[in-house]
Amino acid sequence: MESLKVKEAIEKARADFKKIQKSGNNPAFKSKYSTLDDIFECCQEGLKKQGLSVSWTTRVIVVGDKVVDLLKTEILHKESGETLSSETTMLDDTKKGSQALGSGMTYMRRYQLQAMLALEADEDTDDDGNKTNSKIKETKNEQALPEPDFSKVGKPFRVFNNARKPFASYTNGKAWLSEIKKENNLKIDDNKKEIQRVYNSIKDADDVPSELKNEMKGLLDA
Incomplete structure (x- = not known):
C-alpha cells in the first residue's frame, strides 16, 4: 500500500508542531539537548489532530556471527490504515548488556522520529556529545x-x-x-x-x- 495519505497527514500536522525544547543536560560536555519527551511535546498535538499515532517495535537478526538489535518506528494514519516506517540498528560500541540496549533504544527512537517528521536537529550538542552545528556538518561533507x-x-x-x-x-x-x-x-x-x-x-x-x-x-x- 502506497503511504501517500500518511505523508500528507504528516505534512499537515507539521503546521501545529511547536518549537523543540532542550530539557536534557549533558554535564560532561556542558550542553543541552532535546530529549524524547521534548520531541513528543513538540509534535504530539499536531499528530493527534491529523489522526496519526507513533509506535515502536524491536526485533533481532543474525548477521554473520553477530546478533543485531533492530528498532522499527512506525507512524499510523488511523483513517486510511496507511503506515510510514523506518528501521535501524541499535548499536553501542562502549557498553554492553540491557542498560546499553535501553540507552540505544531511547537514543534511536528520538532520532528516527525526528528524521521521519523532518524536525530540525539540535543546533548544539546532543546527549552523546556529538556536535550537530552546520560548521561541523560542512567539514564532514568535504571528506570522502x-x-x-x-x-x-x-x-x-x-x-x-x-x-x-x-x-x-x-x-x-x-x-x-x-x-x-x-x-x-x-x-x-x-x-x-x-x-x-x-x-x-x-x-x-x-x-x-x-x-x-x-x-x-x-x-x-x-
Missing part, C-alpha cells in the same frame, strides 16, 4: 564518504540522501518505490544501486507482483 553496502539482499529497502546515508527504509515494496521515484531521489546514484539490489532480490520471487517487478525494471532501464 564510505561506500554503502549493496551486497546485502532482501529487506529493508532503503532510500538514500545526498550524504549517502539511508534517511528511510521500508519493508513494503510499493511504499518504498513511491518514495524512491521522487525526482530528487532518483538523481542520487546510490538509489539507482539500491533499485538494482532490490530488483535482484525479488525478480525471481513468486510472491512479488509482476507489476512491481516491471516498474522497478523500468526505472533501471530509464
Whole structure:
C-alpha cells in the first residue's frame, strides 16, 4: 500500500508542531539537548489532530556471527490504515548488556522520529556529545564518504540522501518505490544501486507482483 495519505497527514500536522525544547543536560560536555519527551511535546498535538499515532517495535537478526538489535518506528494514519516506517540498528560500541540496549533504544527512537517528521536537529550538542552545528556538518561533507553496502539482499529497502546515508527504509515494496521515484531521489546514484539490489532480490520471487517487478525494471532501464 502506497503511504501517500500518511505523508500528507504528516505534512499537515507539521503546521501545529511547536518549537523543540532542550530539557536534557549533558554535564560532561556542558550542553543541552532535546530529549524524547521534548520531541513528543513538540509534535504530539499536531499528530493527534491529523489522526496519526507513533509506535515502536524491536526485533533481532543474525548477521554473520553477530546478533543485531533492530528498532522499527512506525507512524499510523488511523483513517486510511496507511503506515510510514523506518528501521535501524541499535548499536553501542562502549557498553554492553540491557542498560546499553535501553540507552540505544531511547537514543534511536528520538532520532528516527525526528528524521521521519523532518524536525530540525539540535543546533548544539546532543546527549552523546556529538556536535550537530552546520560548521561541523560542512567539514564532514568535504571528506570522502564510505561506500554503502549493496551486497546485502532482501529487506529493508532503503532510500538514500545526498550524504549517502539511508534517511528511510521500508519493508513494503510499493511504499518504498513511491518514495524512491521522487525526482530528487532518483538523481542520487546510490538509489539507482539500491533499485538494482532490490530488483535482484525479488525478480525471481513468486510472491512479488509482476507489476512491481516491471516498474522497478523500468526505472533501471530509464
